[in-house]
Amino acid sequence: MAVGARSGHEEPEERPERFGAPSSSGSVGEPPSEADPADGDADDDGGPQDPRRPRSFWKELPLLIGIALLLALLIKTFLVQAFSIPSDSMMNTLQRGDRVLVDKLTPWFGSEPERGEVVVFHDPGGWLEGEPTPEPNVVQKFLSFIGLMPSSEEKDLIKRVIAVGGDTVSCKKGGKVVVNGKPLDETSYIHPGSTPCDDEPFGPIKVPEGRIWVMGDNRQNSLDSRYHQELPGSGTVANDKVVGRAVVVAWPLTRWSTLPVPDTFDQPGLSAAGLAQDAARMAGPGALGLAGAVPLVLWHRKRRES
Numbered sequence: 389m390a391v392g393a394r395s396g397h398e399e400p401e402e403r404p405e406r407f408g409a410p411s412s413s414g415s416v417g418e419p420p421s422e423a424d425p426a427d428g429d430a431d432d433d434g435g436p437q438d439p440r441r442p443r444s445f446w447k448e449l450p451l452l453i454g455i456a457l458l459l460a461l462l463i464k465t466f467l468v469q470a471f472s473i474p475s476d477s478m479m480n481t482l483q484r485g486d487r488v489l490v491d492k493l494t495p496w497f498g499s500e501p502e503r504g505e506v507v508v509f510h511d512p513g514g515w516l517e518g519e520p521t522p523e524p525n526v527v528q529k530f531l532s533f534i535g536l537m538p539s540s541e542e543k544d545l546i547k548r549v550i551a552v553g554g555d556t557v558s559c560k561k562g563g564k565v566v567v568n569g570k571p572l573d574e575t576s577y578i579h580p581g582s583t584p585c586d587d588e589p590f591g592p593i594k595v596p597e598g599r600i601w602v603m604g605d606n607r608q609n610s611l612d613s614r615y616h617q618e619l620p621g622s623g624t625v626a627n628d629k630v631v632g633r634a635v636v637v638a639w640p641l642t643r644w645s646t647l648p649v650p651d652t653f654d655q656p657g658l659s660a661a662g663l664a665q666d667a668a669r670m671a672g673p674g675a676l677g678l679a680g681a682v683p684l685v686l687w688h689r690k691r692r693e694s
Contacts, residue, residue, distance in 0.1 A: 482506075504649035509631060557591055557593055559591060572652045576652070598627050601623065
């Protein structure tokens, strides 16, 4: 028998198991010190989990653009909108070509125009009759629709509110604008060299409830309420025609500024007429209640005495 040969009756010699090979008991050899990256991750149940690849930027771009356009449309509809100044009627407060941002949010909460505010409003009817309307291209129409560019098709105007519903306003040649008996000091906003109303004196005019009386800051170059008294509303503008209040000059950047209410509109007594009307409205029901209560009290007192 050759050296090293074994009998067929002898048990085979146990050989060391190969690294990672299963044994007869089902166990495996010593695992490697580091997991093989090719094996992938395992979930909580021990099963394989497919890694998710990040979405391509070019696939997300249309979604981002769509969301941005939707937000711009919502902002334009409910919050703010840009408007372009087409004339010199509001100089020097606003100049031709300025872009202003108009607050459209507060009217949704019942806010109404107040004295001294600069407001944008739709043509009440006949104010811009005969004025040419520029024809925008497709891109301008789209940008105007979403509010990234001032609308060029709508016939809108921008003026300063001088009087509101219930006020009495007037102006004589050589004098000042008078609201509810109080003269206005307009030196802070009226165009240098302009007079309050020498070109078109008016009044006294009682502004109907729910309407406003508006005038441009460049009085000798502004076809405002004074020049439309023959139209329905007698030169006043309905509150529901007001788009919103102009709050900021946004462009050009060199003219960036806010548009606050001048101090003259905060003078004491300017709203005295309005306060008197409110007091009269409150006194009316009170007087009726008192008139009805007195006979009842006298009748009850007479019964107690008897």
